[in-house]
Amino acid sequence: MPITVLCIPVLSDNYVWMLTDEDTGCVAVVDPGECAPVRAAIEAHGGRLDLILLTHHHADHTGGAETLRDRYGAKLVGAAADAGRLPPLDMALRPGDRVAIGDSLGVVMSTPGHTLGHIAYYFDAPPSLFCGDTLFSLGCGRLFEGTSEQMYASLHEFDALPAETQVYCGHEYTESNARFALAVDPENEALKKRSEEVTALRAKGLPTVPSTLASERACNPFMLAADAGELGRLRREKDHAR
Numbered sequence: 167m168p169i170t171v172l173c174i175p176v177l178s179d180n181y182v183w184m185l186t187d188e189d190t191g192c193v194a195v196v197d198p199g200e201c202a203p204v205r206a207a208i209e210a211h212g213g214r215l216d217l218i219l220l221t222h223h224h225a226d227h228t229g230g231a232e233t234l235r236d237r238y239g240a241k242l243v244g245a246a247a248d249a250g251r252l253p254p255l256d257m258a259l260r261p262g263d264r265v266a267i268g269d270s271l272g273v274v275m276s277t278p279g280h281t282l283g284h285i286a287y288y289f290d291a292p293p294s295l296f297c298g299d300t301l302f303s304l305g306c307g308r309l310f311e312g313t314s315e316q317m318y319a320s321l322h323e324f325d326a327l328p329a330e331t332q333v334y335c336g337h338e339y340t341e342s343n344a345r346f347a348l349a350v351d352p353e354n355e356a357l358k359k360r361s362e363e364v365t366a367l368r369a370k371g372l373p374t375v376p377s378t379l380a381s382e383r384a385c386n387p388f389m390l391a392a393d394a395g396e397l398g399r400l401r402r403e404k405d406h407a408r
Contacts, residue, residue: 182195182200182203198229201234204234216240231253282311317397327379332377
């Protein structure tokens, strides 16, 4: 059986993703920026945590990691390239490495841009991408450390993944991303439909993610950018948008 995924809202707009391998009961969380809500979810679902997967070093993605590891004896997993800025790792991973959650195998993808050591995790049963702050629904991460060339390449690392891949990003930014996307691509019919869907979900207090790679390929201006130069221009405009 495949992994199942639970959304855990933390902080002001972060999402932690809790993955359970249905065959083995093995449990992982991705980017626990805060301990208490994650611990509550773990306890509500059996009190087991085996792995903590980190995409990058920012505190809103790592803040609860060491406390959770100490509480549950979980192994802490992250990028070898960024080990000096992450909490002490039990498993230091490189691009192409595999990580197992029970019988479910994921592959590590290098996705610099937001930070230089950023990685993503892809599992194929079902197709699921845990991309931290690289790809958002209708957006991409700020270029805090990397270049537009790196971000453009990172977004296109996902080109070979199936269209139905679920995109589990790190923040609830979709509503503001939709406003910007419509400003730069006002005639995009798929984007208009997605924007209406997002507005309806947020009006009910519901998450707008996961989205799918098919949707992002049709609607996301950063994935539709012709080249790194255009992506960089869009990112600068988004940085200053209200």
